[in-house]
Amino acid sequence: MTSFASLTSQVFALDPLLIGEFGWAEVGIVVLKAVVTFAILLVSVMLMVWFERKLIADMQHRFGPNRAGPFGLLQTLADGTKLFFKEDLVPDRADRVVFALAPYLSLVPAFLTFAVVPIGGGFDGEKNGTVELFGKETYLQLADPPIGVLLILAMSSIAVYGIILAGWSSGSKYPLLGAVRASAQMVSYEAALGLSVVAVVLMAGSLSTHDIVLQQSGSGFDLFGDFGLPRWNLIATGVVPFVIFLISGTAEANRPPFDLVEAEQELVGGFNTEYSSIRFAFFYLAEFMNTVTLSAIIVTLFLGGPAGPTLAGPAWLWGIVWFVLKLFVFLFTFVWFRATLPRLRYDQLMNLGWKVLIPLSLAWLLLLGAINIGRDEDWNLYVVMGASFAVLIIGWAAIAGALRVGQARHADEEAADSGDTEGVLV
Amino acid sequence: MGYLDGFKVTFKKLLEFPRLTKNYVKDEGGKRAKPARLHGRHVLNRYEDGMEKCIGCELCAGVCPAKCIYVRGADNPLDNPVSPGERYGFIYEINYLRCIHCDLCVEACPTEAITESKLFEFSFTNRADAIYTKAELVVDDDGLPQQLPWEDWSDLDLVAAATSAWVRATSPSGVADYEGKVAWSGELGFGVKPPEPAQEGDD
Numbered sequence: 001m002t003s004f005a006s007l008t009s010q011v012f013a014l015d016p017l018l019i020g021e022f023g024w025a026e027v028g029i030v031v032l033k034a035v036v037t038f039a040i041l042l043v044s045v046m047l048m049v050w051f052e053r054k055l056i057a058d059m060q061h062r063f064g065p066n067r068a069g070p071f072g073l074l075q076t077l078a079d080g081t082k083l084f085f086k087e088d089l090v091p092d093r094a095d096r097v098v099f100a101l102a103p104y105l106s107l108v109p110a111f112l113t114f115a116v117v118p119i120g121g122g123f124d125g126e127k128n129g130t131v132e133l134f135g136k137e138t139y140l141q142l143a144d145p146p147i148g149v150l151l152i153l154a155m156s157s158i159a160v161y162g163i164i165l166a167g168w169s170s171g172s173k174y175p176l177l178g179a180v181r182a183s184a185q186m187v188s189y190e191a192a193l194g195l196s197v198v199a200v201v202l203m204a205g206s207l208s209t210h211d212i213v214l215q216q217s218g219s220g221f222d223l224f225g226d227f228g229l230p231r232w233n234l235i236a237t238g239v240v241p242f243v244i245f246l247i248s249g250t251a252e253a254n255r256p257p258f259d260l261v262e263a264e265q266e267l268v269g270g271f272n273t274e275y276s277s278i279r280f281a282f283f284y285l286a287e288f289m290n291t292v293t294l295s296a297i298i299v300t301l302f303l304g305g306p307a308g309p310t311l312a313g314p315a316w317l318w319g320i321v322w323f324v325l326k327l328f329v330f331l332f333t334f335v336w337f338r339a340t341l342p343r344l345r346y347d348q349l350m351n352l353g354w355k356v357l358i359p360l361s362l363a364w365l366l367l368l369g370a371i372n373i374g375r376d377e378d379w380n381l382y383v384v385m386g387a388s389f390a391v392l393i394i395g396w397a398a399i400a401g402a403l404r405v406g407q408a409r410h411a412d413e414e415a416a417d418s419g420d421t422e423g424v425l426v
Numbered sequence: 427m428g429y430l431d432g433f434k435v436t437f438k439k440l441l442e443f444p445r446l447t448k449n450y451v452k453d454e455g456g457k458r459a460k461p462a463r464l465h466g467r468h469v470l471n472r473y474e475d476g477m478e479k480c481i482g483c484e485l486c487a488g489v490c491p492a493k494c495i496y497v498r499g500a501d502n503p504l505d506n507p508v509s510p511g512e513r514y515g516f517i518y519e520i521n522y523l524r525c526i527h528c529d530l531c532v533e534a535c536p537t538e539a540i541t542e543s544k545l546f547e548f549s550f551t552n553r554a555d556a557i558y559t560k561a562e563l564v565v566d567d568d569g570l571p572q573q574l575p576w577e578d579w580s581d582l583d584l585v586a587a588a589t590s591a592w593v594r595a596t597s598p599s600g601v602a603d604y605e606g607k608v609a610w611s612g613e614l615g616f617g618v619k620p621p622e623p624a625q626e627g628d629d
Contacts, residue, residue, distance in 0.1 A: 059436040061446040340432040 029136060034115075037142045041114050045288045049076040052288070052335050059339035080281060088277040093171030102169060103275070103282035106162025109155035110289040115142040116151055116209045117296040120306050120319035131316040139210055140306070140319065148209035149197055152297055156193070156252050159290065160186040163254070163261060166283070167271035178270030181346070182254070182261040188353035189251040189258075192244055195361035199241035199368050200233045200301045209300050217307035234302040240364045242302045244357050246333075249298065251353070253290040255334055257341035260349060295330035299323065359399055363392045462592050465527035466546040468520055469571040469589055470564040471539055472614040478508050478564065479539035479611070482515035486531035486540055494524035495531060515539075518560040523553065532593065538610050541591035548577050565589070569615015590616045 050065065050073055057064025065072030090096060120140035121131055130137045145151055160182060167179025204212040216231050234242045251258035262270030272283045299305055308322035344352070367388045374384035451458055471479050482499020498517040508514040531540050540563075550556050555576070562572040570589050579585045593610055612618040 055440075058440045058445075061439050061442065063445055063447055063449060066449070336433060336436060339436045 025136065029138060030142075033138075033142050037115060037119075038111070040119070041111065041289060041292070044292050045285055046076045046080075047073075048288050048292050048331060049079075049284075051331065052291075052338070055332070055335045056339050059336070083281040083284075084278055086277040088279065089274070091171055091274050094274065095169040095171065098165050098169035099274075100279070102162050102166035103279045103286070104162075105165060106159050106286040107282045107289075109159040109162070110286045110293055113152055113155040113293045114289075114296060116145065116148040117141060117293070117300055118144075118210055118213050118305050119296070119323050120316055121213075131319075140316065141210065144208055144210040147207050149201060149207045149212070149301075152209075153190075153194055153197065157186070157190060159286070162283075162286070163271045166275065170271075170274035172274050174267045174269075175271050175273045178261050178263075178267050178273070182271060185251060185254075185258065185260060185349060185353075188350060189248040189357070192353060192357035192361050193248040193252055195358065195365055196241040196244040196248065197301065199237045199361075199365055202365070202368055202372060203233055203236050209305075213300060213305035213307055216304035230304060232302060232304045237302075237368060238364070241361065241368075242298075244361045244364075245298060245302065248353070248357055249294050250334065250337060251349075253294045254287065255291060255294075256338040257343050258349065259343060260346060263343060291331070291334055292327075295327050295334065296323075298330055299326040355399075355403060359396070363395065367392065460544040460588060464544045464546065465529050465542045466544045466588070466591075467522070467542070467548055467558070467571075468531070468540055468563055469543050469591070470515075470518060470560065471541060472565055472569075473510070474612040474614050474617065476567065476614065477510050478514055479537045480515040480518065481509055481511050481537055481539070482513045483536065485534040485536065489530045489534040491528060491530065492524045492526050494521045494526075495519070496521075515560070518563060520558045520563065521556055522548070522550070522558060523556040532591070538593050538613075541593055543571070543591050544588035545577065545585065548574065550574075550576055565614055567614070569613070590619075593619075 053075070054064040054072065065075035068074040068078045090099060118139060118141040131140055163182040164179045167175040167177075167182065170176070200212060201207060204215045206212060206215070212233075216233055216236075254261045260266075260270075262272065264270075267273070272280055275283060303326050304322075305326075306319035306323040308318060310318045367385070370384050370388040371381070373379075374381060448458075473479060480497075482497060484497045484499060487493075487495040487497045496517065496519040497515050499513045500516040502508055502512060502514050508516075527542065529542055532538075532542055555574075558574075562574060565571050570586060573579050590613060608618060608620070610619070
């Protein structure tokens with residue numbers, strides 16, 4: 001039994017709850033956590049839909065939903081209920097099995113990602129982020145696999161299948177266009193997303209989300225001396241990976257200004273055009289759940305998750321309070337993006353992804369690696385940084401030169417082509 | 427920073443009160459003063475002596491782009507005529523699932539029989555209810571059309587005024603000589619409406 005327990009603790013989770021004796025109480029706690037996580041996520045999505053509609057209305061100088069319930073809070077519930085009772089249409093030319101499968105492929109990853117996000121816990125002091133639940137030490141997160149960050153990346157990749165398959169199986173042209181856009185967009189931005197996460201992993205030295213939060217708890221970022229700053233990765237990795245993650249995360253979640261996948265003005269509704277009733281509701285749910293989850297991941301990776309000072313009262317409560325506050329900032333930011341930024345053109349999207357974000361995140365990773373090694377080997381920090389910057393500037397010049405040559409050639413070819421056709425026409 | 431100016435704009439709007447749009451005042455009867463030319467549900471008017479204005483010419487049905495009007499004319503009974511002249515509309519139906527409230531029927535009508543009132547709150551719940559027949563459209567002796575169960579007429583002072591509509595033709599055929607002159611007949615319950623103030627400017 002003990003060997004089995006230790007094996008499970010290594011494979012599935014590092015949660016102290018699962019180390020050592022493993023009985024019905026532990027099973028009960030895990031089941032309770034699963035149910036609570038599920039409920040929190042669903043309720044937060046409901047509130048998020050309301051929050052987004054209300055806030056974007058405010059930013060556009062309107063009222064937003066205000067008829068159903070106090071402040072229109074029950075509008076989402078009303079919409080959801082309505083969708084349940086709508087007719088479920090399947091187009092004649094649809095691939096029925098895939099068409100039915102696709103909504104779940106986009107919904108389930110959205111749920112699973114949230115399972116590895118620490119949403120509370122006493123990170124202030126010596127408790128290492130644990131709380132007492134029914135007399136057992138445990139983390140306030142559903143699961144803490146040693147490969148938590150990889151799980152997040154994997155789930156964000158799988159969620160794309162939902163969109164691609166939905167568009168492809170609809171047997172209709174606009175959904176197909178949306179699906180093609182989705183695949184290209186995801187491939188472009190996943191690289192930048194992954195590279196910016198690597199910067200965080202480099203600082204934390206672990207892929208476990210709990211360890212990443214633990215390493216960010218307390219203050220004392222001291223690269224250039226201790227200014228009492230929090231040890232958030234936002235500061236420790238030098239803001240750039242955070243910005244890259246924010247941008248490419250927005251693109252991964254298909255949120256404006258990167259919502260080319262569903263671009264109403266161009267593709268009717270994009271991949272979900274042919275969907276109706278409960279299946280459409282699943283896509284809608286997944287979309288907003290992705291927004292919440294993405295914000296939660298950003299908070300976990302870059303802003304120390306639930307870590308923060310305990311001001312008064314129990315430590316576990318303050319963990320949740322800090323987490324929700326930080327989460328809220330990002331939910332606001334994403335709505336703000338949507339209210340402000342116009343959708344990118346497709347070539348702008350590709351240029352930003354391949355020519356700006358990926359080189360930049362690679363370069364920043366090199367810089368961080370150099371600084372880390374320099375610190376371990378006790379080299380002079382400023383010399384290391386100077387040398388790194390010099391290398392990066394040379395690299396940047398090389399890339400810029402290559403791009404310019406490529407563009408010039410492209411322009412030449414186009415000019416030659418157009419010259420030919422003119423000759424033919426005349 | 428040109429890229430970030432937009433964020434400032436949206437954030438400023440967030441803090442700006444009151445909002446540009448107004449709340450729907452259902453609780454206050456939903457009957458804020460309406461623009462003079464609002465296109466609401468139709469009414470079939472009558473002359474001040476009680477005769478129906480509709481002569482069953484079917485021009486409104488012909489001009490309707492949504493094909494939502496169904497009219498059949500019939501000869502007036504000699505002993506008890508419904509309208510002045512030879513014929514009257516003995517069937518008149520408007521399907522509000524199709525009507526787009528473009529007001530073309532009103533423009534086509536030679537006798538100002540059909541006008542669009544300012545009543546806009548009529549949310550029926552089945553297709554049969556969507557078809558308003560002559561019984562609902564023709565005004566009663568007090569000049570008001572038939573109230574339907576789903577219409578809120580609690581504030582009759584406001585509703586009554588809203589059942590009479592603005593009609594075009596201050597200067598028929600665009601002849602400037604007729605500008606400001608009354609060129610229409612009286613309406614049961616409302617009488618002869620005053621002419622529009624003469625338009626100024628060059629529009």
